[in-house]
Amino acid sequence: MSTSDRPTAAARQRELVGLVADLGPTFAERAAGYDREARFPVENYADLRKAGLLGLCIPADHGGLGADFATYGLVSEELGRYCGSTALTFNMHTATMLLCGQIADDLAMSAAERARHERRRAAMFAGVIEKGHIHAQPFSEGNAPGATAGVNTLAVPVDGGWRLRGRKIFASLSGAADRHNVICVTPDDPTIRFMSVRAGAEGLRTEGEWDPLGMRGTVSLTLVMDDVFVPAEAELLPPGVFDQVASRWPHFYLTLSFTYLGIMRAVMDFTDDYLAGRVGPGARRDNPQKQAGWAQLQVAYERTYALARQVLAEAGPDPTHEQVRRAWAAAVSTMETAPELASLAVRVCGGRSLLRPQPLERLYRDARCGATMLPWSVEACLDRLGRAGLSAAEDGEPYA
Numbered sequence: 552m553s554t555s556d557r558p559t560a561a562a563r564q565r566e567l568v569g570l571v572a573d574l575g576p577t578f579a580e581r582a583a584g585y586d587r588e589a590r591f592p593v594e595n596y597a598d599l600r601k602a603g604l605l606g607l608c609i610p611a612d613h614g615g616l617g618a619d620f621a622t623y624g625l626v627s628e629e630l631g632r633y634c635g636s637t638a639l640t641f642n643m644h645t646a647t648m649l650l651c652g653q654i655a656d657d658l659a660m661s662a663a664e665r666a667r668h669e670r671r672r673a674a675m676f677a678g679v680i681e682k683g684h685i686h687a688q689p690f691s692e693g694n695a696p697g698a699t700a701g702v703n704t705l706a707v708p709v710d711g712g713w714r715l716r717g718r719k720i721f722a723s724l725s726g727a728a729d730r731h732n733v734i735c736v737t738p739d740d741p742t743i744r745f746m747s748v749r750a751g752a753e754g755l756r757t758e759g760e761w762d763p764l765g766m767r768g769t770v771s772l773t774l775v776m777d778d779v780f781v782p783a784e785a786e787l788l789p790p791g792v793f794d795q796v797a798s799r800w801p802h803f804y805l806t807l808s809f810t811y812l813g814i815m816r817a818v819m820d821f822t823d824d825y826l827a828g829r830v831g832p833g834a835r836r837d838n839p840q841k842q843a844g845w846a847q848l849q850v851a852y853e854r855t856y857a858l859a860r861q862v863l864a865e866a867g868p869d870p871t872h873e874q875v876r877r878a879w880a881a882a883v884s885t886m887e888t889a890p891e892l893a894s895l896a897v898r899v900c901g902g903r904s905l906l907r908p909q910p911l912e913r914l915y916r917d918a919r920c921g922a923t924m925l926p927w928s929v930e931a932c933l934d935r936l937g938r939a940g941l942s943a944a945e946d947g948e949p950y951a
């Protein structure tokens with residue numbers, strides 16, 4: 552971006568964040584119901600679609616809003632401020648748009664692959680813009696921490712495409728998405744493939760119960776693929792490109808954290824209102840202990856926010872080792888500080904702040920979920936940071 556573009560880009564970012572801010576109060580009102588019933592936020596998605604936000608990261612020449620990765624981070628954070636489950640599922644949808652859009656543009660492909668990719672993503676983008684398709688990204692299988700490790704879903708080549716067999720745990724949007732974009736491997740080849748499974752395809756089903764601690768509106772059931780046919784055109788990235796993401800565009804795995812930054816903001820909004828007496832039983836603003844707690848909350852929030860913002864500005868292809876380490880540190884910082892902040896807010900606000908319909912107890916539960924999310928879970932990031940710079944084994948390791 553040149554200096555003269557900067558005001559325009561910033562204004563556009565504000566405009567797009569503003570689209571979410573306009574929907575925010577309605578989303579915040581609905582959030583309690585989705586949480587209580589562990590129900591997907593269908594109504595919020597109708598509103599997101601109407602506002603054009605399903606196309607947030609679809610390039611403008613494909614009819615989308617043309618937002619880049621950094622803008623996505625800001626929009627996601629704003630969404631997380633009002634409804635964590637909507638933000639986290641919107642992340643899954645938008646991550647595929649980024650992967651096939653901005654990120655794919657930065658990665659290596661042959662000319663023939665690039666032409667084929669252009670055709671396929673044009674069809675995918677058109678599905679979102681013209682038909683309102685919602686995309687999910689069930690990658691997890693629960694076998695290994697790495698982005699490209701432990702993938703056992705198998706795609707067997709058949710006439711006109713593939714037959715997929717496997718299971719994905721925590722498939723957010725399991726009953727709501729029109730497309731489930733999975734990672735898989737083909738026989739005798741470790742290259743990760745990225746394929747889009749149509750909802751309702753024969754052999755596709757969900758399994759299990761959904762009654763979790765938090766992020767209950769994500770409805771992340773187990774998704775089972777039992778010989779599901781996927782046409783060749785539904786392979787969304789050329790073979791090998793997904794593997795490149797882990798080494799060349801690792802900030803991709805940071806997208807989840809902006810939801811949790813938004814939840815932190817919601818905790819701050821609530822605490823501010825509660826202590827000032829704008830909500831709840833009455834003002835506590837003059838109590839020195841509450842003030843000390845409020846000061847601590849602000850320090851924790853600002854520290855996390857500052858690191859997240861720096862890392863967001865550094866996201867792009869081929870980061871330095873130092874930038875990747877900072878991104879891992881930012882993931883740990885956000886995913887650990889979010890539940891700590893919510894916990895501290897409970898203590899500072901006091902017992903009555905825990906009573907529904909106050910949102911704090913839900914924010915507390917939602918905030919706890921982020922640290923477990925792979926491949927950049929807190930444990931996985933700490934594991935990598937613990938070896939960073941110290942171990943020769945680190946050289947050439949994928950970043951995700």
Ligand SMILES: Cc1cc2nc3c(=O)[nH]c(=O)nc-3n(C[C@H](O)[C@H](O)[C@H](O)COP(=O)(O)OP(=O)(O)OC[C@H]3O[C@@H](n4cnc5c(N)ncnc54)[C@H](O)[C@@H]3O)c2cc1C
Nearest residue numbers: 688689690691693694695696721723766923924925930931
């Ligand atoms: C609300 C919610 C929504 C989710 N939505 C999605 C989604 O839409 N798509 C998706 O792909 N996933 C999703 N996930 C799944 C998430 O990303 C993780 O895969 C999941 O939480 C892992 O659970 P687990 O019990 O298998 O974890 P763990 O047992 O912690 O980890 C899984 C495996 O990796 C190993 N492992 C983990 N960390 C390390 C480490 N540091 N070093 C060595 N081995 C390690 C473990 O031994 C285990 O075999 C969601 C999770 C939640 C909570």
